[in-house]
Amino acid sequence: MRVREWRAGVAADVVIGPVIGPVIGPVIGAVIGPVIGAVAAAVLAFYCYRINASWGGAYWVFGCAAGAAACALALARRRSRLWTAVAGLGVAAAAIVVARVAHLPAEPGPGVTLGLSVLVASAVRVLPPRPACAVAGGGLVVVAGAFAAASQPAVGAMNAVGWAGAVAAGLSPRLLAARRRAVEERVRRSERMELARELHDVVAHHVTCVVLQAQTARLLAHKQPDRLATSLADIEAAGSDALAATRRVVGLLRDPARGLPALDGLDELVRRFGDHGPAVRLRLPKDEDTSLWPPEVATTVYRIVQESLTNVSRHAPQARSVTVTVTRARGSVTVEVADDAPPAPARRLRRGGHGGYGLVGMRERVEALGGTLRAGPRPGAGWSVVATLPVPAREHP
Structure with missing residues (x-):
């Protein structure tokens, strides 16, 4: 009973997920790009407005350009998730240095933070373990640089929240996918073991009967030839039983409700x-x-x-x-x-x-x-x- 309940419990992970995923995945992929673009445009516009109101002049130009570059890389991340993430980290690091040297508003600003968060989340979710960890580590270095270079702690805190959210957003589906693969492998292994046991029980028993009857026939051929026909008939019957049992196993594989031996x-x-x-x-x-x-x-x-x-x-x-x-x-x-x-x-x-x-x-x-x-x-x-x-x-x- 426990085996049956366990199999029913993993049906959603093994069957429903792989069937629905390929249908929903492309829909989400088609929607998320325009959403990121719209959010990025709104964030950059608000950032430029706030910098212009606080600093005046053209101080907003550099922050807007850096944010636009990071967001553009985020929109193009599907081409190469690793290199777009590396480029985004480079944009963020350069923005920190330039803003510090030229006495511009503290960076990374909201636009760079948004683009970098999307790049880090995408890399953590899709890339192999080592590159994913490297990108996440690079994002943490950017956060540390933001805290060290910014005169306002709020800028560093914003980048820390963005980095943590990106890692969580990328790691959660990655762990869910790993769990699904583990569940699928357990189910496959369970089915293989059940099939192996069933085949062993059926084949070993009936083939043993055939072998014993064949050994008897060989002895009778030398000592009691008159009984050889009876022994050969027994071998034929044992072979027929083996064939029928094999068919029952095949029927069991086609329909688990049929073919089960009973008391x-x-x-x-x-x-x-x-x-x-x-x-x-x-x-x-x-x-x-x-x-x-x-x-x-x-x-x-x-x-x-x-x-x-x-x-x-x-x-x-x-x-x-x-x-x-x-x-x-x-x-x-x-x-x-x-x-x-x-x-x-x-x-x-x-x-x-x-x-x-x-x-x-x-x-x-x-x-x-x-x-x-x-x-x-x-x-x-x-x-x-x-x-x-x-x-x-x-x-x-």
Whole structure:
């Protein structure tokens, strides 16, 4: 249940964002340029008016020219965000020096501050980490220069606010985009792992059956030729089962609501295993409607039994019997698969999960549902796999 809820929670980031983004992005890009131009014109006009009223003469000309240059670079930033930002920083630095030497009104003025803020925000949002940090650092140097050169602290404060707003405006969408990419990668990885587990469970089980039947046929060809036809028929049946199971996996990929194995299929799974392996005793909960169990729990129980029986075929040919027990307790389901094969060092190593993905896949399935898995030798002889899965009581009235 938690996996399903998590996937639903990230649907907006993974699906809606990439679909809507390409539609809204060009619209915003077409609107924001004229808006910046209109705001820049208004700021420059107000700045010239205030300087002319306070200083008189032509003192406003230099500040207006520097501001117009910075704003023009901001409007042309899409051509090269890095070099327009560098040029904007150069305009701001030159304005500070010239204003200080020529005793002009303190710079950077509002026009330069506006243009530089747009350039810094654009660079921080789009450029790679190192150039983006360099541009942001250059903006901070300009702010420090404004504080050091200006006789009025208000000019430095205005530039500091503009720089901080630019960094925040550029960093926020950058972090959101990084989060979206991380979420997409997690979803892709989850889907790949689920597909890998499903393919492993299906292919490994049925191919193992085919291999065992082929080995039997080879022995019969030398010792009992009259039974060879029956063995070949068994191989054909096992191959057909493998093909049908592969089709179910394909159906599951096309429609997750179809193709999921259920507990009703355990009888057939046990019967097929018993036809070419040790006898299997299946114990299911009495007076329990397993069809009410969550599908992910039923599927996980089925896959654990399937993989455990496959491991018995591969690594415990000496086993005489296997017991599959599924029990229902309050709030949980426990499945245990135990065999009675004699202990062997090689078997202990291989059944422990080295060199294969069976145990890893079972553990991932169980832990994804919040359950626990234990696998290891039994006291005396044999091997057991025990998995406990939580099942909410509300799912089972």
